[in-house]
Amino acid sequence: MTKQTIQCPIERTLKQISGKWKSVIIFRLLEHPRCRFNELQKLIPECSRRMLALQLKELEHDGLISKTVYPVVPPKTEYSLTERGKKLKPVIEGLQEWGRIN
């Protein structure tokens, strides 16, 4: 988990979404709800498997996404945004929009 400093709300938000791949993961999950691990991998090929796992774990810990594990062989998991995570939509779109026109 990232370092401990004084926390104003902006910082808390950024801590939760600005991990190296978090914003992209959230963005992908907004357009592709219910993604499997490997699907996310393909959607974000520059992100290593290790990093993807780490970031997903943090996002889950922060309650932004939830993981469903199907007890089948071979393993199958699905990731989706929680309600809390979905509330980020306008914010993420704001970031997207500003980045697009600037």
Add this chain to the structure above:
Amino acid sequence: MTKQTIQCPIERTLKQISGKWKSVIIFRLLEHPRCRFNELQKLIPECSRRMLALQLKELEHDGLISKTVYPVVPPKTEYSLTERGKKLKPVIEGLQEWGRIN
């Protein structure tokens, strides 16, 4: 400057505002336009002078803030948001708001 990866607009935005202190600096400059170096220091006491200087330099390089240097002794500088930087206001407020209620 931060590392080079594939750039979707969100990432570009986050790169520019999510340096360790950048969002806070921007936030402070939204409420306190035209701040001197030491004033910012006092507004963000947990940020070291070194870091403040580095972050300000990057923000300036990215065209989010501008620096005015008055040719006086002792030195006097003032930092303020550029137009481009000011456009971040709704985004920053979105981050702030989400962090506040979540």
Add this chain to the structure above:
DNA sequence: CAGAATCCACCAGGATACTG
């Protein structure tokens, strides 16, 4: 006052290999 320079510790993250 407003920084720049230097030194150093730590850890984020890549590459690779292994597993239930």
Add this chain to the structure above:
DNA sequence: CAGTATCCTGGTGGATTCTG
């Protein structure tokens, strides 16, 4: 398939000192 485990390196950021 969906992850761990381990090893290793470059970069981030703190502390301190110097300067125009």
